[in-house]
Amino acid sequence: MTASMPKACALLLLLGVTLGSALDAAAEQDFRRRAHAANGNEFESNDIRAEIAFGREVAARILGREPRRDNAELTRYVTLIGQALASNSGRSELPFYFGVLDSEQVNAYSTPGGYVFVTRGALQQMRDEAELAAVLAHEIAHIQLRHIVNAMHIRGKETSGVMTWMSVITGGSGDTAKVAFFQAVDQATNLLFEEGFNIRDELAADRVALMLLANTGYDPEALNRFLTRIDTPTQSAARNGKRTHPSGTERLTALATALRTQGLTDLNLPRRPERFASYATHY
8 A cells, every 4th residue: 555545545535525515405406307418318338439439549649749647646636536526427338537637738628438638737727626626527518518529420421320420430440431530530639729619519518517516516616716717818819719719708707697597606615725735746
């Protein structure tokens, strides 16, 4: 047993308390109903395997550009928070993976199949565990709502079914299928690094993230706090280069509306700055 294990075990127990401090049973039931509706139809095992395989290849492209931070304790911490959030996402069929990228960029990424990454630069801008959870929840929401899968299907238009299309290009053994697969991977990578998600998808991921936060027992206003802090001229310029991306003002306004309409203001749910600070040295 390493010296870090007692700390990790204590964190796991505390996360259990966090989960237990979620909204009341009626609110949780309502969220699960909405999550199920957002996920739409259940898919066959082949479709899910295809989604995971596609996402794994896109995740490899991300790691090819921005290497993973080699710190087991920090990764364990981020993973425990991410898994707690993912358990409320309605995507229990996915084996979620979480990692920290060794990059000064303030960013986070997610791919189909459950791969979620946050950069060291983003961690350095955070003030508490709720803000970390907020960023992870936003990325989990993109996976839950299948935003990349849907975007690639719209561009491909080979078949009428989103997951059927993914199964075809992932499972096909011919040259045409392989070319289509890697073209889709290229497009997905470009979407993440160059284009950005469209306004509708970004704002939808924000709304779902708020419910994930609240139902996992974190302050849902954390996402608003973090985005306000990083809305610098540099970040604004980066967004302006992505034509479909919402402006900082537009996103914060939509977040404030969503918090109010979903009844998520003034809940006094935990932020946990002390626990977050104990891991700050591992950035």
